[in-house]
Amino acid sequence: MALARMIIVDELPFRFVKHGGFIDFMAEVEPRFEVPSWVTVARDCLRLYIREKESLRKILNFCLVPNHKGETIGRVVKSCLHQWGIDHIFTIIVDNASSNDVAIEYLRRKTKDRVGSLLGFEFLHISCCAHILNLIVQDGLKDLNESIVKVRNVVRWNSTYLMLESALKFVAAFERMEEDDGHFLRYFKDPSSGPPRFLDWENVRLFTKFLGMFYEATLRFSSSLFVTTNVYFHELVSLQDQLNQLCNGRGDPLLKGMAQRMKLKYDKYWGSVDRINPMLFVAVAVDSRYKLKYVRLWFKQWYDKEKTDELGLRVRKV
Structure with missing residues (x-):
């Protein structure tokens, strides 16, 4: 089983156990150890996987839900x-x-x-803050969706931001592939859906930079090794501030349109503090570095005085 763990941890092929170097090494380390066949190693890895899966299942309470009601x-x-x-x-x-x-x-x-x-x-x-961010970003993807689909047709990777970030490093390689491989276009059932052209890559380059802030925020929201309640408000402030700048600025019209759609979706979920669990504000208010004064400062940026006082009192009462 230790050999199976090594194969899994080091991501080695099952046939590694038949490599001459490994067999000679084991003969020196322990001549009595009979090196198993690769089929046996594969079975041991599966057995180890099932054992670990069962152990994890006892910790995490996954249950089958009959329906979505x-x-x-x-x-x-x-x-x-x-x-x-x-x-x-x-x-x-x-x-x-x-x-x-x-x-x-x-x-x-x-x-x-x-x-x-x-x-x-x-x-x-x-x-779930990460889910709300995903909904916001999906709205912003609409205009760039065609360009993104074309890149996905070449890369075939599901994580949109990471896919685009990685694909941009290989623009020249994709262009060379199209020039040198006469069968390249046959890879696409519909030629209009790919491969990406110059404008597609420009759209992707623009969007990747913009999408990065949502990706980083999602990572911070989704962390499981430390408490994330106290970072929520700071991420909320940062995202709203950047969206406002893009919506009101004179920059790229494509980015501005994306930001405006995202802002509408943002306001639907986070535009009204009444829709947000006040405990997420309390986590900042009890932080000695910020306290309630910091929360009220941002309330003033978003609401009139009457609303700010009302919300500040609500957080104080909690």
Whole structure:
């Protein structure tokens, strides 16, 4: 099994065990060790994978949900909490599907009388920031979608930002391929969908720079090794500030159009602080480096005095 782990960790081919150098090395290290066939090594790797998967499954509570109805999701989550003996629940993070709103309300009704319910579950629901960012970016992709599809036809990589960032390094290689390979265009079922032309690459270059800030924000929101609640407000401020600059500036009209569409989607989810769980502001207010004064400063940038005072009082009360 140690050999199987080595094959997996070092990403070696199964046939590595039949390489002469490895066989000679093992003969010196331990002559009594019978080097297994590559088929046996493959089976050991699969066995190790199944063992680790089962071990992980015991830690992470994945469950099959019969359908996407809100109450069904709520019942399954409630059952998981019961099985794991989890009584103290502060917040639950879900994406922005309407069924999840129903699921959260179901959980609030069914579990609010538990001894461990914190603050009566008033702040139970938190929308997934990474999912909201994805929705915002997808709206901005509309005008560039044709150019992006053409690049994807060549690269075939699902992560849009990373795909575009990597593809830009090989523009010359793609152009050379088209010149030297007479069968290049046959790779595309519809010639109009690819390969990317000069304007496509220019669009992609422009968009990649713009998309980078959303990609970095998503990484920070999605981190799992440390708490991210305290970075939320700072990312919110930064993104709104940059979108406002692009919307009001005299720069590239394509970027401006993208920014305006993103801003509409941004305002739908984050434009009203009433839609945001106030605990995300409290995390900044209790930070000794910022406190409530910093939160109020940005409220003033976004709202009139009456609204700013109302929201500041709301965060203070929490």
